[in-house]
Amino acid sequence: MAFSLAIAFLAIFLWMPSAAAQAPQDDWAFRPPTSTGPAVGRRIPAFRAPDQNGRMQDFNSIKGPQGAALYFMRSADW
């Protein structure tokens, strides 16, 4: 009993510093990307999705004569 209590205290002790180091915001927000997608020189995957007017778009409908700038963003809501 005393032993398990000691383990519990130890666990809290070990856990505290990392919790204290966390910013008040969500932890995930401060972690760098684990992947940034297709490497330079590789082809992007095919995609197809509706735009803000409900019109289906894909790479061919978006690209210009030299290609495209594709922006992946967080959200238009928050």
Next chain:
Amino acid sequence: MELQQYADQFRKEGLGVAVITYDSVEILTNFDKRQNITIPTLADPKSEIIRAFGILNTHVPADHMAYGVPFPGTFIVDQNGVVKSKYFEDSYRDRVSAPTILLREFGSAAGTRETAVRTNHLEMKYHSTRDTVRPNLRFTLVADFHLQPKMHVYAPSVKGYIPIRFEIEPSPYFTAHETEYPPSEDLYLAAINETVAVFQGSYQVRQDITMLGNDVLEPVLKGDHEIKIRGRLRYQACDDKICYLPQTVPLEWTLQLDPLDRQRVPEAIQHKVPASGGG
């Protein structure tokens, strides 16, 4: 959305533009109407495209409202869909501004408030790619140099000479990235029988800045909305005969700081926090 403002410049370079988010069509319709956004914004509410690209933010817990967002970033792809370059930042809040991408990709100039400086050795014109900035925005300070004929300054790599140095004063409101100098030239100096790395003629130095977050910038956003960036240029110029006294030229940029758009879409179509909560 900053991209709307620069879409024509991308098009002028032959690139189409599109934005992809994990929002529903309803959210995008609402937001784009409010913000007068006409560039294609694609709805990927199940994050299928985001997953196909391999950029799902895997740090977000599955029961969090934000689950499904990508690691934000930009791909520049050619007409065959091959990635030419990409721009990703470490924090999901930070983003590289469109004119910085246009500058990197095409050398296109942006920004309107140019300052000109002339010394006995060189002319320098400097500006910021953004006159107006927002929290978490990465933009670029650009300095274009033109040295007098036969004049050179030493590249940052030289030993035993005073190299050119572009320095930004530290600030609580932004981070200055490493200064980017162009490739130097090797110049043979007959007088001392040595070859040294120098800059001559016209060249450009770039300095990226990332504004810190909303919380840190709050006093400025509640105050005069003005961000001053101060720096200095240090160099020693030499011609084929003599070296002149080292010079320090003060530099200053005054930018306007705008708040982030924090308005959400109507509640009925908002992303929902799962009932179980998720922090």
